[in-house]
């Protein structure tokens with residue numbers, strides 16, 4: 001029998017994950033957030049407390065789902081909270097919406113999230129805490145580094161490699177074999193036909209903008 005689920009966060013991404021957990025028929029028993037009072041309800045789900053609850057003796061009896069998204073320019077909170085789960089050895093299984101397609105040969109590490117309508121093709125490898133958002137596509141042999149966010153509707157053609165912490169904006173298209181360096185951010189709607197160096201914000205028709213380690217989290 002599967003464990004009851006605890007969700008971290010109470011924003012928009014948490015709402016989408018709550019829907020995923022429901023669609024899986026799993027039992028969502030609590031939410032962790034420092035921003036709402038313990039004992040209150042969020043979307044009908046009890047708020048258990050903040051991150052300190054991760055040290056609760058009952059924590060190990062649960063599966064955890066990380067309900068924090070990550071947008072360009074935001075601090076890498078998603079990485080930091082995931083690290084707290086890892087440090088405590090708490091269970092963060094992959095979360096796959098029933099309306100996504102993940103080929104059985106794909107390899108998904110802990111905490112990977114595949115949202116509704118997304119496709120992960122043959123021999124793709126997704127490292128921990130990767131988020132493949134609604135309707136995005138990772139084609140065959142894609143190699144996706146830890147903590148990457150592929151935003152809704154983006155298309156990664158075959159054998160694309162993304163370094164740790166990369167953000168791919170909504171609807172961007174990366175042609176086959178492209179490499180994107182760690183921490184880079186690709187603008188929504190961009191067409192990427194050459195590899196992108198690490199740690200830059202890439203907007204079509206503009207010189208790449210350097211990002212600090214504080215911004216990229218890697």
Ligand SMILES: CC(C)(COP(=O)(O)OP(=O)(O)OC[C@H]1O[C@@H](n2cnc3c(N)ncnc32)[C@H](O)[C@@H]1OP(=O)(O)O)[C@@H](O)C(=O)NCCC(=O)NCCS
Nearest residue numbers: 072133151152168169170185186187188189190202203204
């Ligand atoms: C790339 C991005 C991070 C740039 O944000 P920013 O640094 O705040 O940039 P600004 O909005 O100040 O825009 C700077 C310039 O780049 C242009 N620009 C911004 N985003 C662009 C895009 N996606 N494509 C083409 N040009 C873009 C702006 O028009 C502006 O041009 P101007 O100086 O001539 O007026 C942002 O526009 C973006 O694409 N974010 C991703 C959104 C997304 O995918 N959301 C999904 C969430 S799940």
